[in-house]
Every structure is written in C-alpha cells, then in structure tokens.
Amino acid sequence: MRRTYLGEFEELVLLMIAILDGHAYGVTVSQEIEQHTGRVVTFGAVHNTLIRLEEKGFVTSQLGGATTERGGRRKRLFKVTTLGKSALTDIQQLRNKLWTLMPDATLKLNGL
C-alpha cells in the first residue's frame, strides 16, 4: 500500500479533528493544539492546513447553520473521512512497527 503523505503539522491537525469528533473548526483546533502541545500557532497555519487536508481528501467540511454567536457568522465544521482515518491508522501502525524494530539499547541511550 502506498504510504500516505502527511506532514507533521497536518498529522497533528488531523488528529485533533478526530479527537474533536464533529466539533472541529478553526477555533477549537487551534485551542486544542495549544492546550495539548503548548505550541502557539497562528490561525493562518491552522486554516491553511485544514484547506490542504480537505484538498487531499482526509477531511470534509460543512458550513454549520447560522447561529447567534459570532454575529451570526457560520462555522466551518470538519470531519475526518474514511481516507483520513485509514491514513491515521497507517501512520500509527508504521510507527509501531518501527518501534518494535528498534534495538533496546538505542532506546535506553536515547532515554538517558
């Protein structure tokens, strides 16, 4: 199987979308990243990544219904597609495989 190409940040965003499970949009994704990694990212980076992920077919988006919050402006909510899910599991499996291949010494050395 062809390995799915996902950048580091893309993977992070994709994971966040998966975690948020239907409530993912620009704000929540930015906040989650900030909370879990401590990284402060510009909104533009998140916004661009979301668009790119959608172009790659890992997520789909939909404009949520108009609300009274944010001056009636709609949110664009993101959902992971099947392709996105399989990409995430692929990455995880690969990582796991690679970890098992690693000699114990290396790990210890690294851990020191």
Add this chain to the structure above:
Amino acid sequence: MNTPLPPRWAKVLLLWLHPENTIEEVEGDLDELYAYSYQRFGKRKAVLRYLLNVVSVLPPFVRRRKTQYKPSLSLSPDMLKNYFKIAWRNIVRQKAYSILNIAGLSIGMACSILILLWVQNELSYDRFHDRASQLFRLTCSAGDFKTAVSAAGMAGGLQAQLPQIKSGVRISKLSPMLFEVGEKKVEEKRVFYADSNFLEVFSFPLLSGNTATALKDPGAILITEETAKKYYGTSDAVGKTIRINNNDNFTIAGILVNSPSNSHLQFDAIIPMKTMAKWNGDLQNDTWNNFNFYTYLELDVKTAGSVPAQQKVLLQIANVFKARGQDIKLDFQLQPLTDIHLHSNLQIDLPGHGNIQYVNIFLIVAIFILVVACINFMNLSTARSERRAKEVGLRKVVGANRYQLVFQFLGESLIFSFLSLVIAIGIVYLLLPVFKMLTEKTLAINLLDGKLLLSLLGIAVLTGLLSGSYPALFLSGFAPVKVLKSKMRVAGGNLLFRNALVVTQFVVAIVLLVGTAVVYKQLDFIKERNLGFDKSNLLYLPMTGELGGKQQALKASLAQNPLTENFTVISGLPTNHESGTIDVIWDGQTAKNQVVFPSFDVDENFVKVFKSQLLAGRGFDKAFSGDSSSYMINEKAMQVMGMNLENAVGKSLTFGETKGTIIGVVKDFHFKSLQYAMEPLVLRLNKWGGVVVVRTTAGSNEQAIKALGRINQQLNPAFPFTFGFLDKDLDNLYRSEQQMGSIFNLFAGLAIFISCLGLYGLSAFMAEQRTKEIGVRKVLGATVAGMVGLLARDFLKLILIAIVIASPIAWYAMNKWLQGFAYQTTLEWWVIALAAILATGIALFTISFQSIKAALMNPVKSLRSE
C-alpha cells in the same frame, strides 16, 4: 458579558484582502479566538495575537479554498424537467420543422429496420440446427464447373474410412410427385428422399412419430404439418396412407414441423432413401462416379473448428476417391452448412439461394439512408440555430457550462429519435406486407424479442447521438455576449459544413438512382437478349405419369391437332439445365476428362420448333436410321473440341458409352441462366421422353392449352394437367435480381424523399431569412423568375457538386455488380446523366415551393415591420 471587539482597521483589512469564499468562517473564528485570548491574557496580548492571526490569513500566506460552488446538476430532476419542457415547447412551436425532422428520421429508421430484418433473416439461415457448425456439404468442382452434388457411395464410403467424419446424410434432388389422398390429387414439388439418419443430423423436429425409426421403413413417408392439414384437415395423420404417382401406397410414419423459412432445405414431404434404392442404380451400386445426391457430412468438433484439419480431410477424401479407381480430375470442397444459403454459387443446387453480395449492398444502403435522415436533422437544427441562440446565451449567463448544453441538445435529439422510432415501428408494421411481397419472405417484427428490441434501441440511440452531435457542439459553442447582443452571424464554417451535408445526401440519392436504373437496365437486357432460340409462345407439358409410356399415342394425338402439331420432345427445359458429364471423347482430343459437357436429348423437330439455327450439317432426321448414335453439338463445343464449321461434321464423338458421329452444329443457345457463360453442349436423339414443347401461334395460346389438356385427360387421366410457358420460366430465373431491383427502387425513392424533406426545410428557412432582401430586390424591380432563380441557385450549385462526386462512385459500384453476370448490359453515360437530371429536377421542384412563395410575397409586408 460584553463581547470584546478587535481593532476595526484590522478587520477592514481582513475583509478587504481575505479570499471571498472563506471570509465568513475566518472572520468568525478570529473573533472567537480574540475573545478567548482577551479573557485569558488580557487586551494587549489578545490584540497582538489577533493582528498576527489576521496577517497569517492574508495573501500571500493564506491558502485559497478552491471554489466549492456546486452548479445544479444536469441530471437533477428540476433540470431534466426543464429540458423536457423546452424540448417539447420547441417541437410544438415549430410544427413544420418538427414534422419534417420526425418524418425524415422515422422514414429513415423504418427503412433501416426493414432492411435489418431482411438481413437478419438472410444471415440466420440454417443456424437453428443443433450442430450447425459441424455440418458441411460435400461439393465438387471440375475446373469452372462447380456443383453441389456428389456421388451416392461417398457418404457411406468416406464415413467408413475417415474417423473425422461422424456421420453422413444423403438427400436426393427434389423430385415432384403426384400425391393422392381420397379424391384429392396434387403434384407436390418439394419432396425428396433422405437417409435414415436425416432427422438425427439435422434438427427438424417431429410433431409425432419416432425420430429414430421414422425414415427406416421403405414404405414410409414423413409429411409436414401443413401438408397433413392440406390432405386430412388435421395434423393427426400418422398411420394413414398416401398414394403416390398413382402407383405406390405410402404409410405416414410421422408428422414434421413445417420446414423453417430460414432453412435451405425446404420440404413438404420426405421419403426414406431405401424406397429410392429399390429402383435407383446409383444407390444399389453405391456408385462413386455418378453425381446425383447432396451429401452432408458431420465432422467432429475438433475438425469442424479448424481450417487446416478440414484441408486434411479434403486431401484424404481426394485420396479415397482416387483409390476407388476414379480417374476423373475433381476437386472436393467442404461447404459449411451455414454458408449454403448466402455463399453458394454452385450448379445443380437446391433452389432459392440468397446472395451475400445483396446482403452487403442492402446493409450499406440501410446505413446510408439512416445517415441521410440524420443529415436532415443536423441541417435543419443548425440552420435554425439562430432561433435558439438567445436561449443558449441566457443559459450560459445563468451559469450553464458547455457540457450541460451539449447534454441538453443531445437529449433533445434523442427525444426526436425515440419519437421517430415509435413512428418507425408503426411504419414497419404497415410496410411489412408490401415488403413481404417484394422479398417473398415471411419477415416478422417481434417486439418482445430482447435482441431485436435492443438493436432497435441501439438504432435510436445511434441516430440520436449522430444527428444531435453536430448541433449540440455547434449550439453550445455560442459566446453569450455575442448572441445576446444579437450580433450572431451564421458562421462561414457552419454554412460550409451544412452544404457538405446536403451534397452528401444527394450523392447517396444519385448513387441509389443510378443503381436502380442499372439494375433495371440489366434485367431488361437479360430479358431481351437473344437466347439463340425464339422463346415466345413455347408451351410445355411435362411427361408425367402414364404419358411417358404412351409416347407414340401422345405424338400421334399432338400431330393430329393443328394447334399443337408443331411440337418437339426434349429431355429438359433450357431454363436451368442440370446435368453434364466429362466422359466425352472426340477426334483429336488431347487430354481426357477435362471439360464438363452438358447434354440435351432432343427429337427431330427440335431445330424447327425452337427456331434455333443450324450452322453446319443437319439436324436429327427420321430419314436417317443411324441417328440414334449421332450427335449434334453447339458452337462452343465445336471450339472446345478444336474443330471448325468446315470439318466438324462427320467427326466421331463418344459420349458416355455410345460412339457416334457429329452430324450438325447448332448456333449457341442459352440453356442456363445468363449468369453463366456459354458452355459446350452435346445434343443426342431423344429416345425416352421428358417434356413436350409446343410452339403455338400468337393468340392461340388458350386453345392450345385446352387441346393439350384434352390430350392429357385422354392419355393420362390419373394425373392432373400441368403446363407452363417457357418465357415465364425464363423470367423467373432472374427473380432475385428482380427483387433486388424493386427493393432498390423503393429505397432509392425513399432516400430521395428524405433528402427532399431536408431540402424543403432548408429552402423554407433560407427564404425566411432573406425575406427582407427579397422585399428590397422586388421593390427595386426584380422579377419573380429572377428571384426564384436567385433562391434556387445556391442549391443547384450543391446538387451539381453532388453529381460530380456521385458519378464515379456509381460508375464503379455498378460495374462491380455487373461483373457478376456473364452477359452484361453496357453502363452508358446517359444512365448517370438521367439520374442526375432526375435528382436535380426533384430537388428544384422541392425548392420551388418555398422560393416561389417567397418571390411572390408582397414586399410591403416584408418591409413594413421595420
């Protein structure tokens, strides 16, 4: 709580620069993030972050979301409804145009369907047998003389020696017999003898009776359901008896299902071969050198499927033949059963064969007629494109893309073609009886037949796509701005294309016209050709029943009556003479057994009655007692034997077993269809009978027939009186050509008619477009004739081009067809000229309606509106 607001100017910047299609969500997100940081970190940091975020979503940093704008699908129910509505409105609003279009298409389709039915029928011959692919007919040829028959001993002999041959069936030639059941006496023509395994090899089912034993008993007979109904009024006739030839009684052993119309074997009754073996020497001796039977061989699957294996079998057959001591130089062929109907050009064959050439020709004609009809559609739709230009423009402005428009117009032409299909099927139903008469075939259109239905739908879809493709591409290509500003001009390229289409139509029409003319000319040529004897007023009476035994009495009574005294007795009619031998020896012969010599047995009156011409020597004469071993030959035979008029008479000639001398040479006369070249002929003195041919005088035919009838009644009371006219039989030889002629005529007429429908539409449109011009011209003093000429000139030019293109095509095609005849009419230039003039005339006539109407119009009316 008061929602904190980010700096205004940053928001303006955002609104101004951020991509339009994501501004809503981004603005909202940024506001939310601002509020969040405001609460967590305070205003200063929140503003800082906000500004940073804004910059990060401004070009060049921001990624643009591709437009996810979804146009309404072409296939959405609303759009489909709209398409249908518009299509229907167009059909209804432009009634004349729609009628022209649908009429053209439906007539074209009806033609194609009829032709396809016919072609399908022709191609289906003999495919219904279970083992059709394994069955072959053994045929042989000696030089150019190819024949369908083989010898009686071959089927059994070859099967015994060659393991590849699983079984062999012999069938006799058709032998007419007098059937008698009670009071009913009819001469049945479609009767033959067949080997006992006939029903096992061929798939002709029995309604009742035992397939395995039905043809074993020599006293048995099988009759078809139809025959049974004819004689007994019921198909339940097993065990009843039929008296045949006023001589033998046969017991009906089984009832056959009527022979399918697409079988080359057509029969009303079949008699076991054993019956024939009682009196036939060929069968008793299992002869290998008398070729009188049709032999069908069933090969095993492996051999039947491979050509090299078949070649090997043929080689083996030749070897077996040689090993039998046969020194005749013969080539054998295995003719696939399914090829017999269409690919057979053999002599001494069963009657009623088709011709693959005609199948191909008609297929091409069918395609052309359909194309002509499609061209009509294309022409009319593109010509009227201006009417729809506004619609196209508007649709494009509202957001239709080109594919949608193409889809719409293709869909519209499909609606037209399906409407036409329905009408076409109606026309086919109406025309089937006429077509049946023309082709003498029982064709049926069965709409429940899935294959047929599929091909009909196929035709409709093909027609729709073909005729709709150009208009769809053309119409959908309009630039909306131009058409909505009414600056559309009929493009030159479009006009050129349309003209090319009109030219194509007329090329097809002219070629078909020339074809019709040539077919008729050739038929006429054949009918009028001097056959070497005078064929008119020749009445014949076959010697059936007791007449054969009472020849002296017959001759005496014929001679007594002045109406019939001019008679001769010959062995067979010179229509399609079927027999010949290569066992001929003459003075000065160089190689034996090379040429096939057909022979006729004629009596002393032959030359006088047939009005044939003696070139040298004399005819048979009662005054010469030795004439029973004398021969007459024809010119061709004389040339073949290397003699000339001076030295031929008196040379010795051995024909079969009888050695004799040549006493005379007759001018060549035709004794076969004119499709065959003249063959050498030997005439012997008739000692056994055959057919009485009487030359009557013109006008006394009726009385002569009555006189013959009386003679028959006296001498041959048990048999019904049968007679015929030789010239009619001769004409019947060219039945298939005649059929071809009339079918060609029909379709040429229809092709022209369809072309004219299109031309009519086009001329109407042109006249309409030029209304103003005509008005101005008339005001300035143009005459009506001048105007008509002006309008007709454009079309005339096209027709002239069509004539130039069509002439060589027609010339070539018809020459090719004529090559199939040994005697051909000449293809003269005036035939093509005539067709061209006819086509031009019809076209001008068609155009004249509209152009005269336009030219007569009062200019005040056409000019007032502006």
